[in-house]
Amino acid sequence: MTIEKFIVSADQMRQIETRIFAAGMPSAALMEKVAGLLARRIQALLKSEGRSPREEEPPKGRSPREQVKSSLLPPRGERRGNREEGFSYLGYESQGKDIVNSQFPVIGVLVGPGHNGGDALVVARELHFQGFSVIIYCPFSKLKELTKSHSDYARSLNIPFFDTIEPLKNCDLLIDGLFGFGLEREIVHPLSTAIDEINKLNKIVFSIDIPSGIHTDTGAVLGTAIRATHTLCLGLWKLAFFQDKALEYIGTSELIDFDIPLADIVAILGDFPAIQRITPASAMQYLPLPRSPIAHKYTNGHLLIIAGSARYSGAAILSALGARASGVGMLSIAVPISMKPMLSSQLPEALVIGCPETSSGAIKDLPLGIDLGVYDAIAAGPGLTLEAAITVESVLESDRPLVLDADGLNILAQLGTVPILSERSALTIITPHPGEFQRLFPELADKMGDRITATQEAAQLTGAVVLLKGARVCICFDDEGDFLEDSYASRTITYLNPESTPALARGGSGDVLTGLLGGLMAGAIARKSCPKSVVETAVWWHARAGMMAAKERTELGVDAFTLTEYLIPALREF
Numbered sequence: 001m002t003i004e005k006f007i008v009s010a011d012q013m014r015q016i017e018t019r020i021f022a023a024g025m026p027s028a029a030l031m032e033k034v035a036g037l038l039a040r041r042i043q044a045l046l047k048s049e050g051r052s053p054r055e056e057e058p059p060k061g062r063s064p065r066e067q068v069k070s071s072l073l074p075p076r077g078e079r080r081g082n083r084e085e086g087f088s089y090l091g092y093e094s095q096g097k098d099i100v101n102s103q104f105p106v107i108g109v110l111v112g113p114g115h116n117g118g119d120a121l122v123v124a125r126e127l128h129f130q131g132f133s134v135i136i137y138c139p140f141s142k143l144k145e146l147t148k149s150h151s152d153y154a155r156s157l158n159i160p161f162f163d164t165i166e167p168l169k170n171c172d173l174l175i176d177g178l179f180g181f182g183l184e185r186e187i188v189h190p191l192s193t194a195i196d197e198i199n200k201l202n203k204i205v206f207s208i209d210i211p212s213g214i215h216t217d218t219g220a221v222l223g224t225a226i227r228a229t230h231t232l233c234l235g236l237w238k239l240a241f242f243q244d245k246a247l248e249y250i251g252t253s254e255l256i257d258f259d260i261p262l263a264d265i266v267a268i269l270g271d272f273p274a275i276q277r278i279t280p281a282s283a284m285q286y287l288p289l290p291r292s293p294i295a296h297k298y299t300n301g302h303l304l305i306i307a308g309s310a311r312y313s314g315a316a317i318l319s320a321l322g323a324r325a326s327g328v329g330m331l332s333i334a335v336p337i338s339m340k341p342m343l344s345s346q347l348p349e350a351l352v353i354g355c356p357e358t359s360s361g362a363i364k365d366l367p368l369g370i371d372l373g374v375y376d377a378i379a380a381g382p383g384l385t386l387e388a389a390i391t392v393e394s395v396l397e398s399d400r401p402l403v404l405d406a407d408g409l410n411i412l413a414q415l416g417t418v419p420i421l422s423e424r425s426a427l428t429i430i431t432p433h434p435g436e437f438q439r440l441f442p443e444l445a446d447k448m449g450d451r452i453t454a455t456q457e458a459a460q461l462t463g464a465v466v467l468l469k470g471a472r473v474c475i476c477f478d479d480e481g482d483f484l485e486d487s488y489a490s491r492t493i494t495y496l497n498p499e500s501t502p503a504l505a506r507g508g509s510g511d512v513l514t515g516l517l518g519g520l521m522a523g524a525i526a527r528k529s530c531p532k533s534v535v536e537t538a539v540w541w542h543a544r545a546g547m548m549a550a551k552e553r554t555e556l557g558v559d560a561f562t563l564t565e566y567l568i569p570a571l572r573e574f
């Protein structure tokens with residue numbers, strides 16, 4: 001399993017770290033290694049933007065120090081402006097250093113009392129040796145032993161230290177090493193005020209491990225937090241990177257792999273971890289590709305979509321186009337009878353079933369004598385309105401595997417989520433957004449501060465696969481031994497999708513997912529493979545299509561219909 005699959009809590013990271021130290025790795029050596037990787041990565045990021053001091057052609061006729069030039073510096077006029085306002089550049093002319101006119105990029109390193117601060121000090125030292133102009137902000141008098149050693153050494157190198165934020169104002173880049181996964185309580189004044197002021201500076205900020213102030217597990221802001229533009233997560237992905245509310249603070253992110261032995265990870269997380277990050281490889285393994293050379297339409301599954309109303313007529317089309325991309329063998333679509341001609345013209349390959357409809361054009365009931373048993377799976381909900389309650393009740397009562405979305409979920413909430421779903425004999429996949437989730441699970445209202453835990457509990461309460469939509473989709477289900485090895489039966493499995501695009505935050509994109517997921521599920525059932533496994537595939541694929549469309553058309557250009565047209569091209573990228 002690739003390192004990118006693992007996700008840890010602060011406690012698990014601590015346990016893994018303890019094993020490494022117990023096995024003999026010196027703590028100082030590990031910090032040196034990690035921070036060395038960080039410093040090199042930060043330099044590479046700066047170099048990619050033409051901001052590396054040593055790589056540039058030195059202008060003639062200057063001292064070696066002055067020859068090191070970087071575009072990280074603000075235009076000279078701006079700096080002069082600061083001086084004219086009476087602000088001494090960086091505030092340390094008084095230390096006898098004439099760097100006011102220096103051409104160096106100026107990097108401000110924020111140092112905390114623990115080992116996150118230790119990492120930051122090693123990074124500061126390395127960047128200093130590489131020719132960057134570095135200053136250190138450290139408002140703490142007590143530091144952990146190792147951090148104190150690095151602080152002493154940095155001071156001996158004449159790297160300037162400050163305990164006020166004023167000097168940070170003229171830095172071109174900030175590196176945040178105030179707190180990592182050791183933060184356990186709220187940040188209070190005066191540090192909280194300082195962090196708020198630092199955020200107001202609107203600088204480029206690289207956070208080490210996690211933005212300081214963010215809870216490693218829940219992603220909650222503990223008092224206040226650094227708003228990073230980029231976060232370099234150390235060793236293993238932490239849960240916070242999958243909590244929607246932390247994303248504004250994390251910015252873009254990447255993993256810095258520092259060779260944690262797999263045996264130590266497995267010792268703490270197990271060889272099939274209960275929480276996993278979706279990767280292209282893991283999602284693609286459940287795609288119905290390549291097809292069997294002797295496949296026929298029924299071995300690729302038969303999906304029934306139940307969707308649409310006069311009010312939301314497009315929902316049925318969008319779901320059906322999602323299902324079309326899944327390669328499902330046969331597609332049937334049940335819609336209010338007056339919509340039948342429109343559906344038939346849009347989806348010539350589908351069998352369109354006209355249903356009796358209410359006076360306002362919603363599905364009143366399924367046609368008399370319909371045999372749901374012929375379908376491998378059913379996807380119901382998009383655009384149904386609450387008037388389709390009888391229909392939703394009958395699919396819930398059926399023994400067919402079911403994807404339930406949108407109004408299907410609102411009707412389920414009225415019927416009573418937990419008793420209905422726990423009585424279902426067949427698999428149910430529910431795909432709520434946070435508002436629908438709260439209607440479905442009022443008993444979990446106070447758990448919504450931690451999306452991941454709330455989704456896990458919803459899966460445990462219902463026995464369903466629960467897919468909570470958002471920037472980082474969370475998928476949870478109980479493993480009943482049908483999917484993984486028997487020894488793991490009765491655990492809750494969680495999959496987290498690491499990447500998506502806000503371009504998908506738009507009406508109709510969920511309808512596409514419902515159809516795509518339903519189609520993949522029907523195919524999996526027809527081929528007798530586990531239908532739960534395709535949920536991660538559908539979520540990842542849907543997000544990739546959105547990302548590809550956004551890249552080509554901007555985030556404004558990804559309406560739900562356009563999204564359906566990117567589903568197949570998105571696969572070709574892989």
Ligand SMILES: NC(=O)C1=CN([C@@H]2O[C@H](COP(=O)(O)OP(=O)(O)OC[C@H]3O[C@@H](n4cnc5c(N)ncnc54)[C@H](O)[C@@H]3O)[C@@H](O)[C@H]2O)[C@@H](O)CC1
Pocket residue numbers: 013014017030031034112113114115116117118119144178179180181182183184185186187188208209210234235
């Ligand atoms: N896990 C690993 O394998 C490695 C961890 N390293 C670094 O070590 C970090 C964790 O280090 P620590 O456990 O020392 O923890 P941190 O550096 O995250 O912070 C802990 C320190 O902050 C103080 N503190 C906590 N909450 C506070 C608050 N609200 N206000 C003021 N002070 C507060 C604590 O008393 C303690 O001194 C990681 O994030 C990472 O940067 C790396 O150095 C090496 C590898």
Ligand SMILES: [K+]
Pocket residue numbers: 116176177178179180207208209210211212
């Ligand atoms: K940090």
